[in-house]
Amino acid sequence: MSTLTIEQIAVGYGDSIIIDGLDVTIPENKITTIIGPNGCGKSTLLKTISRLLKAQKGSVYLDGKAIHQLSTKDIAKRMAILPQTTETPSGLTVYELVSYGRFPYQKGFHSMKKEDVEAVQWALEVTGVTDFSDRPVEALSGGQRQRVWIAMALAQETEILVLDEPTTYLDLAHQLDILLLLKSLNEKENRTIVMVLHDLNHASRFSDYLIAMKDGAIVTEGTPNEVMTAENMEAVFDIQAIMTECPLSNHPICLTYQSSKGV
Amino acid sequence: MSRTKNMTEQDSSQTIKVKTKSKPITGVLVLLIGIIGLIFAIGLSISFGAADIDLMTVWSAVFSFNGDLTSHQIIQEIRLPRVLGAAIIGACFSVAGAIMQGMTRNPLADSGLLGLNAGAAFMVAISLSFFPGLSYQYFLFFSFAGAAMSTIIVFGIGSMSRLGLTPMRLVLAGAAVTALLTSLSQGIAIHFDLEQDLAFWYAGDVSRATWENLEYMFPWVLIAFIGALFLSRSITLLSLGEEIAIGLGQRPTLIKIAGFIVVLILAGIAVSMVGAVSFVGLLIPHLTRFLVGHDYRWIIPNSIVVGSLFMVIADLCARMMNPPNETPIGALIAVIGVPFFLYIARKGGKGL
Amino acid sequence: MIEHMSTSKTEQKKKRKFLMITAICFILLILTFIFSMNTGANSQSPSEVFQTLIGNGDRQQHLILFEFRLPRIVLSVLVGIGLAVSGCVLQSISRNALAEPGLLGIHAGAGLAILMFVSFVPVGVLNSTYFTPVFALFGALFSSFLVYRFAHKRNEGLLPMRLILTGVAVQAGIQAAMIVLTIHLTPERYETVAYWLAGHIGTTSWDYILALLPWLIIFLPIVYGKVRVLNILHLGDPLAISLGTDLEKERKILIGAAVCLAASSVSVSGSISFVGLIAPHLAKQLIGSRHEYYLPISALLGALLVLLGDTIGRVILAPSEIPAGLVVAVIGAPYFLYLLTKSNV
Numbered sequence: 001m002s003t004l005t006i007e008q009i010a011v012g013y014g015d016s017i018i019i020d021g022l023d024v025t026i027p028e029n030k031i032t033t034i035i036g037p038n039g040c041g042k043s044t045l046l047k048t049i050s051r052l053l054k055a056q057k058g059s060v061y062l063d064g065k066a067i068h069q070l071s072t073k074d075i076a077k078r079m080a081i082l083p084q085t086t087e088t089p090s091g092l093t094v095y096e097l098v099s100y101g102r103f104p105y106q107k108g109f110h111s112m113k114k115e116d117v118e119a120v121q122w123a124l125e126v127t128g129v130t131d132f133s134d135r136p137v138e139a140l141s142g143g144q145r146q147r148v149w150i151a152m153a154l155a156q157e158t159e160i161l162v163l164d165e166p167t168t169y170l171d172l173a174h175q176l177d178i179l180l181l182l183k184s185l186n187e188k189e190n191r192t193i194v195m196v197l198h199d200l201n202h203a204s205r206f207s208d209y210l211i212a213m214k215d216g217a218i219v220t221e222g223t224p225n226e227v228m229t230a231e232n233m234e235a236v237f238d239i240q241a242i243m244t245e246c247p248l249s250n251h252p253i254c255l256t257y258q259s260s261k262g263v
Numbered sequence: 264m265s266r267t268k269n270m271t272e273q274d275s276s277q278t279i280k281v282k283t284k285s286k287p288i289t290g291v292l293v294l295l296i297g298i299i300g301l302i303f304a305i306g307l308s309i310s311f312g313a314a315d316i317d318l319m320t321v322w323s324a325v326f327s328f329n330g331d332l333t334s335h336q337i338i339q340e341i342r343l344p345r346v347l348g349a350a351i352i353g354a355c356f357s358v359a360g361a362i363m364q365g366m367t368r369n370p371l372a373d374s375g376l377l378g379l380n381a382g383a384a385f386m387v388a389i390s391l392s393f394f395p396g397l398s399y400q401y402f403l404f405f406s407f408a409g410a411a412m413s414t415i416i417v418f419g420i421g422s423m424s425r426l427g428l429t430p431m432r433l434v435l436a437g438a439a440v441t442a443l444l445t446s447l448s449q450g451i452a453i454h455f456d457l458e459q460d461l462a463f464w465y466a467g468d469v470s471r472a473t474w475e476n477l478e479y480m481f482p483w484v485l486i487a488f489i490g491a492l493f494l495s496r497s498i499t500l501l502s503l504g505e506e507i508a509i510g511l512g513q514r515p516t517l518i519k520i521a522g523f524i525v526v527l528i529l530a531g532i533a534v535s536m537v538g539a540v541s542f543v544g545l546l547i548p549h550l551t552r553f554l555v556g557h558d559y560r561w562i563i564p565n566s567i568v569v570g571s572l573f574m575v576i577a578d579l580c581a582r583m584m585n586p587p588n589e590t591p592i593g594a595l596i597a598v599i600g601v602p603f604f605l606y607i608a609r610k611g612g613k614g615l
Numbered sequence: 616m617i618e619h620m621s622t623s624k625t626e627q628k629k630k631r632k633f634l635m636i637t638a639i640c641f642i643l644l645i646l647t648f649i650f651s652m653n654t655g656a657n658s659q660s661p662s663e664v665f666q667t668l669i670g671n672g673d674r675q676q677h678l679i680l681f682e683f684r685l686p687r688i689v690l691s692v693l694v695g696i697g698l699a700v701s702g703c704v705l706q707s708i709s710r711n712a713l714a715e716p717g718l719l720g721i722h723a724g725a726g727l728a729i730l731m732f733v734s735f736v737p738v739g740v741l742n743s744t745y746f747t748p749v750f751a752l753f754g755a756l757f758s759s760f761l762v763y764r765f766a767h768k769r770n771e772g773l774l775p776m777r778l779i780l781t782g783v784a785v786q787a788g789i790q791a792a793m794i795v796l797t798i799h800l801t802p803e804r805y806e807t808v809a810y811w812l813a814g815h816i817g818t819t820s821w822d823y824i825l826a827l828l829p830w831l832i833i834f835l836p837i838v839y840g841k842v843r844v845l846n847i848l849h850l851g852d853p854l855a856i857s858l859g860t861d862l863e864k865e866r867k868i869l870i871g872a873a874v875c876l877a878a879s880s881v882s883v884s885g886s887i888s889f890v891g892l893i894a895p896h897l898a899k900q901l902i903g904s905r906h907e908y909y910l911p912i913s914a915l916l917g918a919l920l921v922l923l924g925d926t927i928g929r930v931i932l933a934p935s936e937i938p939a940g941l942v943v944a945v946i947g948a949p950y951f952l953y954l955l956t957k958s959n960v
Contacts, residue, residue: 052853076859083853087710091904095625103847104859134625136903156858371783423956431712435955438713442889443948446941449813454935458809459802466794542787591798597791601784605765608780 003028004049004160004194009058011048017056018044019216026209029190031182033203035227036213037237042196043084043164045213049194050081050162076104080156084164084196086149088137094148095133098123101155123154126181143174150178154185161185163195167202175199179206201253204228205246212236228252234260290561293554297568304572305350308579309342340474346575348472351484352533353543353574357566358491359530360544361551362522365498365559367430373544374530376433377523378440380539381448382413383531387464388448392455403476406535409444414527416440418520428519466591467538469578480532487528488567494521495559502559540593546600547573549607573599633908636901640915644922648688651926652680686819690883691925691939692918693827694816695890697880699917700838701873702891703898703910707849708869709775715891716877718782719870720758722886723789725878728754729811730796733804747811748826748882755878761785763870778870814887814940816925823883830879834872835914841869842906849904887924887940890917893947900954920947 004026012018018041026032026049034042047053049060051067059066067075080101089097101123102116112120124130127147132140137148146166153161161182167175183206185191197203203210203224210227212219212235219236220227233241233254241257309321316324316334323329324338356374363372374380386409390397397405421436422428452461497518500508505515530544547570548562554569555561577599581590652659659667659676667676698716705714716722728750736746766774766781797805810817844865847855855862877891894917895909902908924943929936 050857052856071859072856072861073859076857079857081853081857083851083857086854087851089710089849089851089904091899091909093625093903096903096905100846100850100858103843106843152854153857371780420952420956432955434713436952438892439948439951439955442892442944446813446889446944446948449809450937450941450945453806453809453813453938453941454932456802456806459797459800459805462794462797462805462809466797545783591794594791594794597787601788601791604784604787605781608777608784609765609768 003061003063004192005061005064006045006049007058007061009048009055009060011044011053011055013053017216019048021058022216022218024211024218024221026192026194029186029192030208031186031193031206032195032209032211033207034194034196034211034213035198035200035203035236036219040213041216042213044216046162046164046194046196050079051075052081052083073104076156076158078158079160079162080153080158082149082153082161082163082166084168088145090138092137093134094129094137094140094151095120095124097137097148098129098133098151098155101152104156119157120155123151126154126185127151128177143170146170146174146178150181158191160192160194163193165196165198167197167199175202182206200228200233201246204251204253205249224251228254233257287561290555290565293551293565294568297565297572301350301568301572301575304575304579305346308346308349308575309338311579311583312337312342344474344477345470345472346578348477348536349469349574349578350571351477351480352469352472352537353547353570353572353577354488354567355484355529355533355570356540356544357547357551357570357573358488358563359526359533360546361548361559361562361566362491362494362498362526363544364548365502365562366519366522367433368502368504369430369434370549371545372434373542374526374534375441375539375544376437377526377530378413378417378437378444379410379527379530380534381441381444382409382411383407383534384461384465384539385409385413385444385448388451388457388461391457391460392451399471399476400479403479403535407531410531410534411527413440413444414523414531418523428516463591464538465593467540467593467596468589469537469574469581469592470589471536476536480536483528483532487525490521490525491529491563492560494518494525495563498522498563499557499559502557538593540596542593542596542600543570543574546596546604550603553607629902629905629908633902633912636912637915640912640919643919644692644915647919647922647926651688651922651929652684654926654930682820686821686824687816687925688922690819690824690827691816691922693824693831694880694884694887695894695918695921696835696914697827697831697876697917698887698890698921699894699898699913700835700910701877701880702917703895703906703913704838704845704869704873705891706895707845707904707906708866709779710849710851711775711779712896713892714775714779715888716873716881717886717888717891718779718786719874719877720762720782720785720789721755721874721877721881722888723786723793724758724761725751725755725881726808726812726886727758727789727793727796730793730800730808733808734796734800744820745822748823751811751882752878755881756874758785758789759874759878775866810938811885813938814885814943815928815936815938816884816921817936817938819883827879827883830875834876837872838869838876839910841865842910845869845906845910849906884921885938885940887921887943889940889944889947890920893943893951894920896951896954 006022006024009022010017010020022045034045036042044053048055054068059068061067062070062075062078099112099120102112102119105116124133127150129144129147129151132144137145140148150166167178170178179202182193186193207224210224211221212227212232214236220232228243228251230241230243233239238260239257240260241254243252244255246253306318306321310316310318316338320334321338324335325343328339329335359374363374363376364370383406386405390402390405417433417436417440421433424432448461452458497513500511500513501515501518508515547566551562551565551569555565577592577595581592581595584590649661652664653661659680663672663676664680666672667680672680702715705716706712729747732747732750762778762782762785765785766778844860847858847860848865852862895913897916898909898913902912920943921939924946925939928939928942931937
């Protein structure tokens with residue numbers, strides 16, 4: 001069990017504070033998606049949760065313990081992160097890269113143990129990249145590469161997965177693949193998933209919990225039914241949205257929209 | 264090191280926001296102050312020397328020359344060409360450096376990166392060892408040819424791949440060619456006992472500027488400066504990233520070739536004339552960018568002015584420090600430049 | 616189960632490849648050794664070498680092998696290992712293909728120290744054979760310390776890119792100081808410096824090897840113990856943090872080790888600069904960038920390169936010797952350029 005709570009954090013880059021005094025609790029074993037306009041601080045919040053940024057005030061708590069007091073290797077066994085930007089390292093095969101996900105479990109000079117190999121196998125398989133596990137990562141297409149990065153995060157075998165825009169730059173079918181994969185991980189293995197998505201309808205369809213942010217603060221949070229309302233869309237994105245229900249998930253989705261400021 | 268697609272696109276959307284900020288008013292201001300400072304520095308530099316000459320005499324020597332006065336002759340024959348040479352060479356290195364940094368998007372780039380210094384040094388080593396009695400003009404020509412040779416090799420090898428000339432390939436090719444040619448010239452120098460001569464050549468010497476040399480180089484330099492100004496807009500766009508430049512209707516390969524020709528002319532001439540003092544070319548573009556922002560339409564003209572001002576002052580200091588001996592100008596430039604560069608590295612040096 | 620089999624098979628394939636490349640490197644090292652003994656003044660044939668090694672050679676053969684050739688060969692190998700491993704570590708943690716020990720001011724600092732020794736210590740006061748390496752070592756450590764001090768910021772820690780920029784600046788400063796010192800030297804005295812700067816493993820003895828060995832014995836295992844950390848650091852900061860590395864701490868340890876390896880190597884060998892850059896590139900081309908394999912192969916290639924460079928430099932224009940550093944660059948650079956035309960960076 002891992003609960004993530006964020007208490008009164010202030011965080012930013014250098015002198016510019018982006019988020020000041022934010023509280024939120026990430027529900028356990030659920031898919032939580034942070035939505036909001038560009039520059040609202042959603043990636044900043046995600047980076048703070050995943051300890052890539054250190055909060056200047058307040059703290060992120062994992063099971064009641066402040067994350068900067070826990071050993072980073074212990075956190076790595078409980079929380080895996082897929083950053084928004086990844087630099088492809090040269091000279092690595094897919095298998096090798098995914099096996100790096102086992103780093104937090106390895107000690108001393110020992111090579112991969114049986115459970116390490118199995119974890120890597122499993123991660124390659126569920127992400128559907130087993131077929132090209134011998135290929136160099138550099139030779140893959142964008143969609144394949146993204147799946148490889150997710151495979152690496154999965155090989156880390158953590159209860160919590162933090163993903164910053166995992167579907168960006170993927171085509172419709174590949175976006176769906178990734179989200180369905182995350183959904184099934186959540187359903188079958190009770191993983192807690194926190195992510196940032198730009199596509200509101202995907203966010204609504206695949207999430208149990210939504211956090212809507214604007215100007216570094218949370219405007220509203222709750223189930224998709226609570227958050228995905230025309231009023232909230234207006235408040236968060238300054239759009240007049242026409243909402244309807246997704247026949248697949250029964251969650252509200254935005255059919256179309258226009259600018260609140262008039263055309 | 265290839266990046267994933269989202270990295271590049273993410274990056275460039277951010278750089279647009281940051282980099283298109285230019286400061287026209289500061290630009291004009293720096294330009295004006297720079298020019299006034301330059302004129303003053305040139306006057307000061309001419310008046311200082313073994314025979315002290317006051318500024319009024321400098322004025323009259325330049326604008327109403329009287330061949331009977333020794334002071335006027337010293338000014339016309341020795342000091343004026345030297346100080347003009349220093350100014351022009353400072354401008355050459357600076358503009359070349361600015362173009363290199365813009366085109367490669369690498370803050371460490373200067374003309375030395377293209378193997379220019381090493382190429383020139385290589386030919387200097389060859390002409391010193393195999394043709395010791397060479398006249399100065401031929402010597403100049405030789406080292407320029409060396410610079411051109413290495414630039415062509417670097418450019419050629421950098422382009423020999425299906426991805427074309429990426430900044431990273433350029434840097435790597437430049438490093439390898441530099442290592443090769445430096446080693447060869449060191450080897451030649453050791454074999455012919457010319458180590459110290461080569462070290463002196465590297466140290467730089469502005470006194471090699473005479474009216475005759477200036478006449479040779481001036482038209483070329485002028486053409487290259489005009490070329491650089493013409494290219495400045497394209498270089499700004501290229502500095503935002505190749506794909507964006509293409510999107511905005513630029514032809515990167517053409518710009519790069521033109522840019523390298525300009526760099527070769529400017530830095531090649533400067534290197535063959537005074538030696539490898541190209542640290543100026545690394546320093547001045549950073550300084551001007553710090554002052555006027557990221558638009559090369561401002562950076563390049565300002566680099567001309569700031570670069571020449573810097574070089575004239577450096578030359579003046581080199582002569583003043585320990586008269587009648589001259590401190591090598593390369594050493595002096597480093598003494599001024601290193602603390603400044605450390606400051607830049609400390610302030611920035613983050614997302615480069 | 617079948618999947619499992621196939622992947623471990625590819626793992627085994629890689630391991631086999633690694634062992635094969637290692638074996639080839641060793642064979643080439645031995646061949647170079649034999650070639651080195653077999654050429655030049657006082658050459659010995661392979662069988663003579665073997666006889667001398669097992670104690671059957673005459674006194675002169677014994678002297679040449681054990682007092683002249685062997686120390687030089689062993690030193691070349693050790694220096695190559697030190698420089699290559701140092702370069703490999705620096706390239707991985709900075710994720711910059713151009714990073715090499717020289718960029719941290721190591722060669723420049725050592726060079727300045729040598730120049731100061733030659734300029735200020737009158738001939739005969741200190742034994743130059745023993746004191747130049749000591750001076751060089753302190754110079755190298757001091758200048759890299761300077762680079763580190765300037766590059767380190769309290770709230771941001773040590774950023775690799777800033778480290779490199781700072782290194783360039785410090786190097787430029789040191790080179791300026793060297794220019795000033797050079798002017799006051801007589802050509803004869805400058806010649807020693809020039810040889811040193813070009814990387815010449817000329818005068819050597821077992822003492823040099825004994826001086827270098829402790830550094831390698833301490834720092835090579837430290838670096839090798841960190842192969843997996845290097846793997847992770849190579850992925851970039853966000854993922855390195857995500858996977859649970861203490862970035863600051865690991866970087867300090869690894870940069871410290873890289874500096875000590877390169878500084879100790881350079882202090883006994885002179886300024887051999889291209890090895891730290893090219894050996895890791897070649898190794899990556901051969902085996903990829905997984906450090907379990909990449910690091911040892913880099914080390915072997917470094918050893919091979921320096922030994923080859925020294926051997927060729929000794930025989931090609933005999934009796935005059937070309938410094939190993941120059942030969943390495945002259946062989947290495949074209950190959951590096953060739954690689955560049957084929958790679959897709």
